[in-house]
Structures are given as structure tokens and as C-alpha cells.
Amino acid sequence: MKEYSDGSGNFIITWLDKRYRKRMDRERQLQISVGNRERRPLLYRIDRILDYSGLRKKTGNISAETYIAFIAAVMLIMGIIMYIYTGNIFLTISVTFVVISISSAILYIMSGIYYSRLEKGIMTFLNLIENFSKTENDIIQIFKKTIHYMDEPLRGIIEEFCGEAESIGDTELAFENMIVKIEHVKCKELFRNLSVCSKYETNYDEVACDCRTSMLDYLSVKSERAAIIANGRAEIVILLISAVCIVFLFAGITENLFGILTGTFIGNIILIYCLIIFIICMLVMVMFDKRG
Numbered sequence: 001m002k003e004y005s006d007g008s009g010n011f012i013i014t015w016l017d018k019r020y021r022k023r024m025d026r027e028r029q030l031q032i033s034v035g036n037r038e039r040r041p042l043l044y045r046i047d048r049i050l051d052y053s054g055l056r057k058k059t060g061n062i063s064a065e066t067y068i069a070f071i072a073a074v075m076l077i078m079g080i081i082m083y084i085y086t087g088n089i090f091l092t093i094s095v096t097f098v099v100i101s102i103s104s105a106i107l108y109i110m111s112g113i114y115y116s117r118l119e120k121g122i123m124t125f126l127n128l129i130e131n132f133s134k135t136e137n138d139i140i141q142i143f144k145k146t147i148h149y150m151d152e153p154l155r156g157i158i159e160e161f162c163g164e165a166e167s168i169g170d171t172e173l174a175f176e177n178m179i180v181k182i183e184h185v186k187c188k189e190l191f192r193n194l195s196v197c198s199k200y201e202t203n204y205d206e207v208a209c210d211c212r213t214s215m216l217d218y219l220s221v222k223s224e225r226a227a228i229i230a231n232g233r234a235e236i237v238i239l240l241i242s243a244v245c246i247v248f249l250f251a252g253i254t255e256n257l258f259g260i261l262t263g264t265f266i267g268n269i270i271l272i273y274c275l276i277i278f279i280i281c282m283l284v285m286v287m288f289d290k291r292g
Helices: 008-034 042-053 066-087 090-131 138-145 154-168 171-179 185-200 204-253 257-263 266-284
Strands: none
Touching: 008 042, 008 066, 042 090, 066 090, 066 154, 090 154, 090 204, 090 266, 138 154, 138 171, 138 185, 154 171, 171 185, 185 204, 204 257, 204 266, 257 266
């Protein structure tokens, strides 16, 4: 992991980074002692989402605390602006739901893009491992040779692994730190198998060949599911368009419909209800199984 200097200008960044590493170490120890757990601390889960989306690396190792503080600031600013312009507390509260939903959707979309780009590089990486393992036995040296032929984000992941493995002198721990930052199931499986191979000094080309077969089967199933998901998204779009048409229909036969919705208690409740339904539909659209 990236280290920071102890200068006064980097004190907060250093402190947040240390908290991040402590959370990772604590979760690693808990996983060793009690195994995988469904419920994990909120900050740890946000850390993982930031890793899965690639945002942590792009922003200089942003932590969960920093992300929460940023979203809270945006919510506060948007809420103040909404209240100044409308004076409506219900619409002001609705803004918080919108900000949280948009931030979640953005993270999920970014993680989906990161997921897909990572998936595209796996087959190339497998071929390189198989080729370079014929002339090299050290996994770090094999990885270093693959870097020049890889694209992001897999290239950055490999570079970080090599740097950490050489700096701490513990390849197995470097593998663990790398795997925990990856969401893609097949990529995790690949690195776990390579970690075992490096520990017992077995043939890397055999592992690459087995993983390639498994990956081809995975991609075949994924393409079939993608068609089903596309149909589901189309149905949601049709429902949303129908709802908008109904609203315009009522607006045509009701005088000052917008004023009634924004100026009365019942109207505010209806607006919030419609907003929640709209947010749920949009989140389902975005989160309709990014793995296809």
C-alpha cells in the first residue's frame, strides 16, 4: 500500500490512511479466526466500494471517512439551496435522498466500468502468465514481465502488487492485500490460485490453462444472462415513460397541479413517494446485475 510522509501538511492524510490499513488488518484477522462474515462495519464496506470502483486510487487513496464527509457536505449545501429557493422542508429532505442515491449510483456505475475493464484483461493476462512461466519461476518476476503488455486497471493492480511484495518481502500477504481490493470473482480466483502456486512452487502454466477454461465458461453464461437483463431494463423504461404520461394527463385536467403538490402536505407526501419510487427504479436499472 501507498505510504505517506509524516510532514505536517500530510498529517490528516497519513492518519486516515493508517485507519484504512488498520481496518484491513482487523478484517483479515477476523476472517482468519471466524471465516467470511455477511455483516461487516460500514466504513470497511465503503472502503471496499471505493476500491472496487477504482476511485480510491484515482483520488490519491481516498478513505471512507473522507468520502462520507464529502457526501455530507454536498447534502448540506444542496439542502440549504433548496430551502432558500423553495422554503419547503419536504423538498429539502428529498434532496438528501437524491444526493445519496446519485452518489451510490455513480459509485456503482464506476465499479461496473472498472469490473468490465478488469474482465477484458484477464484472458490476456492468463496467456502472458502461461508464456512467461516457461522461462521464469518467480511469480514477482513473471508479473513484472506482464506489466508492459497489460492495460489499466489490471496493470495498476499488478504494479502495486509487485511493489508491495518486494517492499514487505511477503508475497502471500501482498496477494491477500491485492485480492481484497478486487470484486471480480474470476479475477479473485485466478490470484488465489497463483498465490497457492507461489507458495508450493507448482506449475503456473497449468493454473493459467485451468483458469482460462473456467473463464470461457463464465463468459458464455454471462452473455446469456445479459440478454435477459436487457429485457428487464427495457420494461422498467416503459413503466417510467407510462408514469410520466399519466402525470402530464392529470396536469392537463387539473388546474395548478404543481402548486397543489408542492404547497400542500398531502401533495408533498405524494411527491416524496413518487421520488422514492423513481429512485428505486433508477437504482434497479443501474444495479441490474453489473456482472451480466
